[in-house]
Amino acid sequence: MALEQKASRxxxxxxxxxxxxxxxxxxxxxxxxxxxxVAIFVYLLYKGxxxxxxxxxxxxxxxxxxxxxxxxxxxxxxxxxxxxxSLLGVPVGIAAGIYLAEFGRGGRLANFVRFTADVLxxxxxxxxxxxxYSLIVxxxxxxxxxxxxVALGIMMIPTITRTTEEMLLMVPNAIREAALGLxxxxxxxVLAITLKTASPGVITGCMLAFARVAGETAPLLFTAFGNxxxxxxxxxxxxxxxxxxxxxxxxxxxxxxxxxxxxALVLIVLIVVSVSLVRFVTTRGVLKGAN
Amino acid sequence: MSVGIxxxxxxxxxxxxxxxxxxxxxxxxxxxxxxxxxxxxxxSTFVRCINRMHETNPIGRATGTIRIGDLxxxxxxxxxxxxxxxxxxxxxxxxxxxxSIYDNVASGLRLNGFRNRRILDEVVERSLKHAALFExxxxxxKKKSGASLSGGQQQRLCIARALAVDPEVLLMDEPASxxxxxxxxxxxxLIFQLKSQYTIVIVTHNMQQAARVAExxxxxxxxxxxxxxxxxxxxxxxxxKRTEDYITGRFG
Amino acid sequence: MVNPKxxxxxxxxxxxxxxxxxxxxxxxxxxxxxxxxxxxxxxxGSSAFSDRAFRWIMLICALSIFAIVALIASELIMRSQxxxxxxxxxxFFKQAWDPVxxxxxxLPFIYGTLVSSIVALIIAVxxxxxVAVFLTEMxxxxxxxxxxxxxxxxxxxxxxxxxxxxxxxxxPLLREDVNPILMKTLGWTGFFAGPNYGIGIMAxxxxxxxxxxxxxxxxxxxxxxxxxxxxxxAVLALGATRWEMIRMGVLRNARIGIVGSIIxxxxxxxxxxxxxxxxxxxxxxxxxxLLGLGYSMSSVIANEFSEASDDLYLSALxxxxxxxxxxxxxxxxxxxxxxxxxxxxxxxxxV
Numbered sequence: 001m002a003l004e005q006k007a008s009r010x011x012x013x014x015x016x017x018x019x020x021x022x023x024x025x026x027x028x029x030x031x032x033x034x035x036x037x038v039a040i041f042v043y044l045l046y047k048g049x050x051x052x053x054x055x056x057x058x059x060x061x062x063x064x065x066x067x068x069x070x071x072x073x074x075x076x077x078x079x080x081x082x083x084x085x086s087l088l089g090v091p092v093g094i095a096a097g098i099y100l101a102e103f104g105r106g107g108r109l110a111n112f113v114r115f116t117a118d119v120l121x122x123x124x125x126x127x128x129x130x131x132x133y134s135l136i137v138x139x140x141x142x143x144x145x146x147x148x149x150v151a152l153g154i155m156m157i158p159t160i161t162r163t164t165e166e167m168l169l170m171v172p173n174a175i176r177e178a179a180l181g182l183x184x185x186x187x188x189x190v191l192a193i194t195l196k197t198a199s200p201g202v203i204t205g206c207m208l209a210f211a212r213v214a215g216e217t218a219p220l221l222f223t224a225f226g227n228x229x230x231x232x233x234x235x236x237x238x239x240x241x242x243x244x245x246x247x248x249x250x251x252x253x254x255x256x257x258x259x260x261x262x263x264a265l266v267l268i269v270l271i272v273v274s275v276s277l278v279r280f281v282t283t284r285g286v287l288k289g290a291n
Numbered sequence: 292m293s294v295g296i297x298x299x300x301x302x303x304x305x306x307x308x309x310x311x312x313x314x315x316x317x318x319x320x321x322x323x324x325x326x327x328x329x330x331x332x333x334x335s336t337f338v339r340c341i342n343r344m345h346e347t348n349p350i351g352r353a354t355g356t357i358r359i360g361d362l363x364x365x366x367x368x369x370x371x372x373x374x375x376x377x378x379x380x381x382x383x384x385x386x387x388x389x390x391s392i393y394d395n396v397a398s399g400l401r402l403n404g405f406r407n408r409r410i411l412d413e414v415v416e417r418s419l420k421h422a423a424l425f426e427x428x429x430x431x432x433k434k435k436s437g438a439s440l441s442g443g444q445q446q447r448l449c450i451a452r453a454l455a456v457d458p459e460v461l462l463m464d465e466p467a468s469x470x471x472x473x474x475x476x477x478x479x480x481l482i483f484q485l486k487s488q489y490t491i492v493i494v495t496h497n498m499q500q501a502a503r504v505a506e507x508x509x510x511x512x513x514x515x516x517x518x519x520x521x522x523x524x525x526x527x528x529x530x531x532k533r534t535e536d537y538i539t540g541r542f543g
Numbered sequence: 544m545v546n547p548k549x550x551x552x553x554x555x556x557x558x559x560x561x562x563x564x565x566x567x568x569x570x571x572x573x574x575x576x577x578x579x580x581x582x583x584x585x586x587x588g589s590s591a592f593s594d595r596a597f598r599w600i601m602l603i604c605a606l607s608i609f610a611i612v613a614l615i616a617s618e619l620i621m622r623s624q625x626x627x628x629x630x631x632x633x634x635f636f637k638q639a640w641d642p643v644x645x646x647x648x649x650l651p652f653i654y655g656t657l658v659s660s661i662v663a664l665i666i667a668v669x670x671x672x673x674v675a676v677f678l679t680e681m682x683x684x685x686x687x688x689x690x691x692x693x694x695x696x697x698x699x700x701x702x703x704x705x706x707x708x709x710x711x712x713x714x715p716l717l718r719e720d721v722n723p724i725l726m727k728t729l730g731w732t733g734f735f736a737g738p739n740y741g742i743g744i745m746a747x748x749x750x751x752x753x754x755x756x757x758x759x760x761x762x763x764x765x766x767x768x769x770x771x772x773x774x775x776x777a778v779l780a781l782g783a784t785r786w787e788m789i790r791m792g793v794l795r796n797a798r799i800g801i802v803g804s805i806i807x808x809x810x811x812x813x814x815x816x817x818x819x820x821x822x823x824x825x826x827x828x829x830x831x832x833l834l835g836l837g838y839s840m841s842s843v844i845a846n847e848f849s850e851a852s853d854d855l856y857l858s859a860l861x862x863x864x865x866x867x868x869x870x871x872x873x874x875x876x877x878x879x880x881x882x883x884x885x886x887x888x889x890x891x892x893x894v
Contacts, residue, residue: 215701
């Protein structure tokens, strides 16, 4: 009897030890992950802020060897590329999302589209880049902002499709019925009522895709290609912020490294603002009063 | 002014589930007709067939004829055209959450392309008055969102929205079941007023309500119309034993 | 005549009095001209055409997803014909990379991609699962929000920024502090030998680990949260400790999904380009030591694409791209299916 009691007490002790060890390991891994990542953030902020000045936003890069200069052309270039990409990606993505939520719901085609969009999200962006290179740059025989925009746009479509679908599915069916019951044509009901009700969430999804694509370098390597000078011509190579950072980081010049850090900070700020906005909108309740 | 509804040999399915069997009835114009019956008897399905909402369900199907006035609504016109002539008020109030009170009421017209500002103002005011809501919201028409009203007010807003398109028929699917007694009483008064201008079909599981507002009542059971007669007869001397069982509370 | 049974029931309620018909309105029952509203609406006509057109346009846009996949596949296959014809399947088992003589073999790059990804998984998976377990089951409520927000931020940091940090901070750190320890303690295995540059497969593996960690962690959290509470309660009711509850009630049920999230992390690691290119060393060789320099599939494309002077060279690079495309599609498809099996069809959050 006493032996059994002792055995069960030993067993119990082992279980408690296992329990505490598990907790300890989980906490440890969290610290191991969070602390260095916070450190990365802080270091980026520090190094970037110390390199950032007004010239960064207003000047183009100076020739090698000279100090100063900025990445103004890269910032503008990124803006143009993102605008082009959004022109392609946002309407097509939202439309595809509308199809999934309003017409294809539960159908085999819709499931297949959704699955393919998710898988497409995992395709490396460099593969997207060389495909667009093959499609546009090779026949045209020159790099261009247009090809870069197309590459970015194609990358935005799957993301926006999924987030749009998710947001539209959250609109209560009662609202669709109310619109249909009034004799509103279906297309009007979807656009003016359902989409409008879900619009905070849909816009948020577009912002997410936008932010994600804004930091992409690989698809631009062989499409937009980069440009040391001012250019706003969509048929010419164009500078882009991530591209410039990449080139400068790998260069042997300290001055260019400094610019790279400053550029990285600008990108980080953009990302943090977007992610925070997205979180803010979605946790506050996307659908005012519809729930 | 408004029209009667003539239903003949009407059947409806959800996929393979035969929901309505050979429904025949004539709903008179300018009166309120109540449809009663236990849960799942098909009364809501039937009402949704009158404005062709049934077919918005991907597995919904129907055969037979329904005439509104002299219009065969299944064969002569498209569903969208039908729904413009028939208004519907649903069980749970469903105002459009992103729109103001004014925009909600005007939505049926605006979304069909109507632009005349002056007439819209008139119509909104008139509809809200008909729905007995105008006095309560007249100062906040464009400021308050439709969703910020109380449950009873929201339902009256939905009624105003339905009335704004000047329908010939008004369908109400258990319009007061989600509301408190005071709001319910207000809605019943409303129906009483509206009868003179519209043909009203009201689905209700509340027999007292049917007795209070409707001239004629139809009793549905298991997808069939068991009895359709004056409300007085149904509730004092029903012809069918099943009706009597339901009324006396034996089931449902 | 009133049916007595019905009469009994009605005793307590108000008497049934048929509602008086409201006064017929002055307009009477004669037909009145429809109001301008009614007239307007009656003239609107059926919207069948616009509804159909709308549906078609939305459908076409949805099909564009397939079109994109088809486009990528066709372009890549088309432009890699030269090396497919010349080397066939041997291309992936050869260890050569000589643009001058036109001899190409992708084995070093496959090796580099695989090994750096495996190193990344070895580092990231235990940590990611640990973080997921902590955040889902152990974390005090007030910390959960900020920590998950942090994870989201980290998943969103662009690759080039990670690469920048890796080049200037991680590589020196590895070279000065970490690698010497590894060489001293584990050098006998042969995996940590040779010259210590700092850059190389190890550096690539570490930065990849940091990059895929948020994705594995957040997806693992999602599948763990999808496990119904009843499972947890059932185990606890048997007298289990919290760890036992987690192990038996949650992880066991979610393990398929966790495997899926790990595979998804693998997929991300396989295709990661920029950060890896900046630290992997760019030497197309196969060495046993993780401290050695290497080259990944995406890196060789990134580095040498614009220098590809002749069509054969370009074809070789594009064929590597094609291989990367096919592999990541398969890996991602498997991963998504596994995750879906646990979260059961609710559209997964876009990660």
